[in-house]
Amino acid sequence: MAEPTDTDRRLLDAAYEEAQAGLAEGGLPIGSVLATSGGEIVARGRNRRVQDGDPTAHAEVSCVRAAGRRRDWSSLTLVSTLSPCVMCTGTSLLFNVRRVVIGESTTFAGPEHLFRAAGVEVIPVNDPRCVEMMRAFIAGQPDLWHEDIGR
Amino acid sequence: MAEPTDTDRRLLDAAYEEAQAGLAEGGLPIGSVLATSGGEIVARGRNRRVQDGDPTAHAEVSCVRAAGRRRDWSSLTLVSTLSPCVMCTGTSLLFNVRRVVIGESTTFAGPEHLFRAAGVEVIPVNDPRCVEMMRAFIAGQPDLWHEDIGR
Numbered sequence: 259m260a261e262p263t264d265t266d267r268r269l270l271d272a273a274y275e276e277a278q279a280g281l282a283e284g285g286l287p288i289g290s291v292l293a294t295s296g297g298e299i300v301a302r303g304r305n306r307r308v309q310d311g312d313p314t315a316h317a318e319v320s321c322v323r324a325a326g327r328r329r330d331w332s333s334l335t336l337v338s339t340l341s342p343c344v345m346c347t348g349t350s351l352l353f354n355v356r357r358v359v360i361g362e363s364t365t366f367a368g369p370e371h372l373f374r375a376a377g378v379e380v381i382p383v384n385d386p387r388c389v390e391m392m393r394a395f396i397a398g399q400p401d402l403w404h405e406d407i408g409r
Numbered sequence: 410m411a412e413p414t415d416t417d418r419r420l421l422d423a424a425y426e427e428a429q430a431g432l433a434e435g436g437l438p439i440g441s442v443l444a445t446s447g448g449e450i451v452a453r454g455r456n457r458r459v460q461d462g463d464p465t466a467h468a469e470v471s472c473v474r475a476a477g478r479r480r481d482w483s484s485l486t487l488v489s490t491l492s493p494c495v496m497c498t499g500t501s502l503l504f505n506v507r508r509v510v511i512g513e514s515t516t517f518a519g520p521e522h523l524f525r526a527a528g529v530e531v532i533p534v535n536d537p538r539c540v541e542m543m544r545a546f547i548a549g550q551p552d553l554w555h556e557d558i559g560r
Binding site: 407 | 458462463464465466470473474476477478479480482494495496497498499500502503504505556558559560
């Protein structure tokens with residue numbers, strides 16, 4: 259199992275800030291960043307379902323959208339506070355992102371086996387802040403959470 | 410293998426119109442609609458990568474985005490002129506769409522096995538118009554096509 263680097267943890271801090279900004283806006287607290295192998299953040303995103311009324315605006319999709327048209331996806335690391343769902347996993351696989359840092363997979367676990375089957379490096383952080391943030395949100399707004407994951 | 414109904418073919422006509430509208434805008438000619446089981450179109454989408462500079466704006470994602478926040482996904486049929494890529498497949502699976510009509514899988518075949526593994530009904534139409542539309546586009550703009558599918 260790959261261990262997060264100090265840079266990965268710093269990038270997760272940035273994703274956590276995105277999640278908190280989303281929460282402050284009345285949205286779901288899930289955040290994401292894309293970064294170069296040197297740790298430079300090239301795009302940020304947060305879940306914008308509530309803010310934009312957009313069901314596809316999960317954090318990772320918002321982040322890839324913000325990254326725009328580019329051809330260097332395979333050199334980037336995707337960082338998310340929460341285990342990517344099947345939509346976000348598919349988005350990352352389409353663009354051939356090769357490295358994914360996951361804040362937590364305790365409150366929700368996406369199909370991480372699809373990453374591994376494609377040879378993508380998955381780095382779990384098991385960050386207690388991320389777990390607690392989602393636990394509190396799901397307990398407080400279960401309907402919104404279920405809507406977000408199509409249940 | 411499920412056969413398309415007359416309604417499915419009519420819905421594919423609407424998706425084809427979306428694709429043609431995208432082509433006329435200078436974009437990729439891929440279109441999609443979401444419809445009720447009675448054949449009423451609830452949302453339309455077309456690939457908007459070029460138009461919006463948005464790499465996530467495949468036809469199906471644009472269509473789901475246009476459908477907005479709703480809870481009736483499992484009763485809807487997703488129709489696309491082209492076999493959905495892994496991002497669009499994942500998007501459809503997230504929201505538990507149970508029926509997918511595919512114009513063609515000749516020029517590009519997405520991971521349709523993921524639909525079947527999830528018990529989603531996949532209806533191939535093998536529409537020569539759709540094949541010819543994509544063949545001509547890929548021959549004319551291979552770089553744009555490869556960018557769109559992350560190659």
